[in-house]
Each structure stands twice: as C-alpha cells, then as structure tokens.
Amino acid sequence: MHQALLPGYIQHLLQPASYLHPVDTVSFIQTHVSYLIFAGAYVYKWKKTVNLGFVDFSTLEKRGYFCEEEVRLNRRLCPDMYLGVVTLCRKGDLFQLEGDGEPIEYGVKMRRLPATLMMDRVIAGSHLTRNHLAKIVDRLVVFYDSVPIVPVASGYGDVHAVARNIRDNFTETSSFVGGKALSEAQFIRIQNFAESFLQNHELFDKRVRQGKVRDCHGDLHSANICLTDEIAIFDCIEFNESLRCTDIAADVAFLAMDLDFHNLLDLSNFFVDRYISCSGDEGLREMLDFYKCYRAYVRGKIGLLTAADQAVGLDEKSAALKMAQHYFQLAEKYTMA
Template sequence: MDLCPAPTISSSMDQAATIALLGDAATHQGLAVERIDTDGAVIFLAGDRAYKIRRAVHFPHLDLSTPDRRRRVALAEVAVNRRTAPGLYEGVLAVVPGAHGRLVLAPAGPGADAAAVDWVVVMRRFAESGLFDRQAEAGLLTRDGMRAVADAVASLHESAHDETPDRPDRPPPGGVEAVRAAVAGALGALRLHPDLFDPPALDRLEGGLMGAVTRQEWLIERRRRSGYVRPCHGDLQLGNICVWADQPTLFGAAILLDEAGGQEGEAAGGGPAVIDVFHDLAYLLMDLEHRRLRPFANLVLNRYLEQTGDFAGLALLPLFISLCAAIRAHMTASTAAARRPVGAGASFRREAAAYLDLALSALNPRAPRLIAIGGLPGTGKSTLARMLAPEIGPIPGAVILQSESLRRRLLDAPEEGTLAASGYSEAVTARVYGEMAGRAGLVLEAGHAVVADAVYARPDQRADIEAVAHAAPVPFLGLWLVLNQQQATDEGRPKGERGGRGLGEMRWDILSVLGSAADVARRLLSQLTRPEPWRTEA
C-alpha cells in the first residue's frame, strides 16, 4: 500500500496542448527541441533558449494548481532571479488561443493575461555541465570555484535590503514566530510520510528544533531588528548554481506568493524569501554536507565570513542546517511519492531518509575547541589548518582565522601581491593579533570551533590566544610547526640556547612536518579520539 500521498494533479490534461506547442519544432523556427521533465515543471530546450512551464500540481509545499498561481509564480520568478542572474532570465510569455483554436505564444501583458491558459518562463540556455550539482557528481568542483560561489552569496546578502514592512496580520519576516512556523510546516509535511519517517524520530527532531528556536529566540530577534533578515535566494542548493559568462551564477531562487493578495501593480503578488542571511547560507552548507563534501562546505563558510564578518550568525547554524535538511527531506519524499508505479522512487526515499538523519545530527553538534598553529613562514601552517578545520567542531567545521588574510583586510590591501614593509610594522602586527584573539572569542561564544593560523613567534601572542580558550572555556591545542627534527630539537631548547631567535618559552607542542600535510593532519586528528588529548589550562 502506498502511504505517501502523491501531489494532486488538478489540470494536467489542460496542459497537454501547451506541452505539444512547446515541444513542436515549428514553434521554435524549426530548431530541434529537447524536453526535460521534473516533478514541478517541464522544460523545453531549443537553440540557445530554454522554455519552462510549471506543472499544474499541488504539492504539500507548493501549490501550482491554477493558471493564476502559475502566472504569479512565473512573473515573480523572473523578477526575483534577475537580481542574481540578469543574463539568464529573459521574460515571460503567455500561452493564448490563436487562429483555428491552436495555441500560440504571446508577450505577457494586459492584452494576453485574460485569455492565457498557461505561462512560460524564457531563459537563456546553458550547458548542463555548468551546473554545480553535475560538477559535484563528477568530482569536478574546485576550491577556486567554490570560493567564487561564496563571494556571489556574500554579494547577494550584502546588496539586499529588506524593504518588506512588518505587517500586524502576520509574523515579521524572519522573526521567531516565522521560524517556528517554518519548523511546524516542515514537521507537518514530514508526518505525511509515516512509512518513510519514523514517528519517534520526528518527535525528537521537532523537540530539538523547537528547543533550539526557544534557546536562540533573543538572537533571532536581535538579528531581525539589526537588518540581517533580508530578501535572499531561499533555495541555495548546488543545482541552482551554474557557470554563466564564466562566473558562478545563482538562479532558481525560491518564490513566495502573497496569499493575502497584493495590491494592483505589485510584482505578481510574489517575491523572494525574506529570511536571515545565515538561514540562506545554511541551504548551501547543508547540500554540501549531504553530498559528503564537507571540505568545500568549510571553505564556503570561511570565505563567507571573510567577506561579511558576520560571526554572530554562527550560533544559528545548527538550527538552520537542521531546518534546511528537514525541508529537503519532505520535498524529496514528495518526489518519491509522485513516482509511479509504487517503488520507482526508491532512490529518492533513501535520499529523504539521509536528509532526516542529517537534520537530527545537526542538532547535536561536536563541542567547540581552539587549535592554534604557529611556525615560521614556509612550514605549512595554512595547509594544515585547511585540512584540520572540516573535522573540528559543529557542521561544517572550524572557522579558520588566518593572520595574513586578516592583515590584508585590515589594511584594505589586495589579496595577492607583496605588502609594503609598513604592513608588518609593530603597530599593525599588534592590531592583527588582537583582532585574531577577539574574533576567536566571538566564534567560540557562538559555539563554533576555531583554528588560528599565524606565526605566533612571541610568547605574549601565544599566551593571548591560549587565554581566549581558557576564558571560553574550551579545549586548547597549541602547535609549533618545524620543518625537520633538528629544528624541533633547537626549538625545544631553553631560551638562552636558541641563538637569539626570541621565541621565549615554547609551551606548545612542537611538530615536525616531515611527510605530507595529509599525514600530519591524520596524526593530529587521531588524537581527537583519545581520552585526554588536549590541554585546557591557559
């Protein structure tokens, strides 16, 4: 017996003529037509254009059952996505009756709206190989590409300003009640699939999510009042990111219809998701984690923080990652339910269960800790930090605080190239190390882990970062990297026997980086499972 409800198909027969029209080469000046079917849309590729119609379906999470709702979604889709992908979205066409009862395409507008039976979003066509989910499946994602994605997300968030006023007849966008409503909606949809999702597991998830909202209520509201709730993308998964004009481009943004009805002239009664920017980022981090690509998720998080400095939002990541995974679980389950015959959606059912597991695990994060990595230039500090960070602390791993990167940002200097000698003055260096310690404290306070990457050649610099861990309090590990065993022996000698190097008393663990960085990282990570591996004293 199929206990998973399929989407209600209200008027699919009415769309048969529209589908025939768009699938006919004559509609596209004789060009060959390729058809792509999804559960919510049918897409036709012809020449350098893509034509998308929404299916007349009513999922628990999406109602497209009437022509008017499809009109509103189509117009809003183009308006919203032109923020991030203006070159991709060309406009909307109406499907209207023509001569002899045949359907034709016409520009959307007052003249066509009344007669239209359906609506078509017109996009520029791009290569499927340019989709980031395809690149992930093929193992072709790169660090440079994902850094550029993080930059695009940060740019969207920084440029977005929430112009949606609070309305007394509904919860404020992105506020506590709105987040609670999102949790309740996700859990309600998950409970429609009792054969797929274990009810006790859903009880644990609901309790965990609602408990997290209650604990973070003050922060959710403070961020809303401070302007961190903005018009966002709303569905930042890899499948909604493509390479266009040689740049990562965000498209396929979530569309929210104004169920209360918009005023005449408003953008089709629909608009973007207005949520906390960290809620938006969490979709992408969750998708990468689900695909077992945590190193890329860690990279995205760290690049985003470099660009925005929004460390306070870290405290909400476990909640938002869990909520995003729960939403994806019910959407995937709905897709599985729509597959006929029963059983055809087995892979989607397995994936939905994996999303639920992720939603539960995100609410039980690893404890934070602070690892400081010091050493002279060329000892591989940054490489080791990058390898350790994904394995430390909550999903998607530790925040990396890197002194050279911070120095350049404080000086407003380019990321590449040689800094002037003044950039390494005593005053600038003191400012950099002070900022490192301050940011480390903020991250730990938010419940996240830290990997601090700097030379740390002076005893006071090392003492300051240790003191941050002691104040948190969290476990601390200080590492001093050396290139060979002889150097390790030299660094371990008393101060007076080091030839004036000025390192002072070295209380940190001296680590020779002989061999590959991966081997060194594995040796260190193996210590994490030991009963007493880390010092906590300052």
C-alpha cells in the same frame, strides 16, 4: 514516465515543431511544482496546477503572477538568463507558443546554461574546488549587501515566522512518518531539536536587529548554481515571501548542508568560513546547525512530495524516496552535532 499522463499542452511542447526557434530535440524534467522543458538554446518553465499550502499555483491568474515574480526576482542574480514571461495560447484544438489566441498557460523563458558547468554535475565529477566556492561567496556577499533589509514589522525572519515555517514542514510530512524515508524516531528527534532551539528568542531577535533578515534567495543549493565565469545563481523562491525573506544564515546554511550531503565536509567548512570572513557575519555560526537541519528536512520533504505525485514514474519515485531518506538522516545528524 509515459507522455500520455502529461497535460496536453506539455505533450505539445515536447514536439520540436512547436517552437519558432531551431530545436533538434526536446527533453523535460518535472518537480513537485513545475515542468522544465529544454528546447534548443532555451529552457521553458511551466507551473503545475497545485496548491500544497506553502505554494499555491491553483489558478491561471496565480501562475501568471508568479511567473512575473520569478523573472523579476531571479534577474537580481541572473539578469541575462531570465528572458521573460511567455504565453501558451489555444486556437480551437491547436496550441501555439507565444500566439495570439486565448492564453491557457503562462511560462518563464530562460537562456540555457551549459550543463557541464552546473554545480551538481561538477560535484558529481569530483571537480568542485575552493576557487569555485570563493567565487560563489564573492557573488553572495555583494548580493546580500544589495537586497533590502526586511522591515521588522513584516514579521519575516523573526522567531515566530521561523517557527511557523518549521512547524508547517512537520505538518506537511506527518502523513509520511513511519514510511521508508522517515521513521517516527527521526521525526520526533528532529522536531524536539527544532522546538528546543526556537526557545532562543533573543538569538533570533538579535539577528533581526542586526539587519540579517533580507530578501534572500531561499533555495540556495548546487542544482541552482552554474559555475560559469560569472557565477549564475538561479531559481530563487518566488512563490512564498516568508520562505525567501529570511535570515541570511538560512541561505548560507542551505548550500553548506548541500555540500555536507555530498560528503564534502572540508569544502562545506571552507565555504562557511570564507563567507563569515568576507561578510563579517560572525553571528551566523550560532545559527548554522539549526538552519542546516531545517534545510535538510525541507529537501527530504520535497523528495516525499515528488514521490507522491501520481504523474511521476516508478523510477523517479524510487529515486526521490531514496534521496528523501538520505536528507532526513542528515537532518537527524545535525540534532546531535
């Protein structure tokens, strides 16, 4: 996209001279809620001024708070990657990163991980192995054992909370129904499948009683995993507790769905079987297709929201819509499993 469409502070940060550490070139990508700037050995993440219902970064105070939360929560799985919160200040007409003027934005500073070891890159190169997935499972089993069980009184993870999140997804995508990515027939079929499964109150209640609703990751897919010697699982959901504090099955289903999306069905099955074997969570399998469908639909929604962003270029819009279409097709398949 043309730089002139970006906020002034982002345009400033795209200049190598804006940094105190060595930077030869600067690159960036954007999502529906953030800008990621790659500068030398570091990555800086800045939250967009948006309120999409499920995420509210509409004020500087909120953006600062959620930057602090992002660092705190992601240090659970990546203690050395998340370096801290940084400020962007302004003196007159000049921006200064970590300066002493008026703070106009807060961001998260991270160590840059090797791009060639990002799981989505490894998948694209057809190099993902069962050994990689076994190491991910080992990391996840320890993580879920270490994070707190969500109190029943919070309501997170019970059938009513799950229903709210799923129905919110349908509401947030209703204006896109009938477009290129999501047909009315798909929307109705997926919605009916979800509503039917949500009638299994006892199944959801059992997962809560068994302590399977935990303070999880919430966004567990291949773009958020780096296959370094010590597996790095980053970019958990910080902006919405109800989306992060969920059944472990919803996290596991997310990565399994992602493997399905890349036509790695054998590896997807291996990942699920390995996780169940190592964790002893046999009940997870009953929830799997439901949460896979939910996760595929969420990824489709993200594609729609990205394509609808006025700051996104035409090529990015086209790619986002195409990916959304594929995710909605996958969500529909789970309704027929």
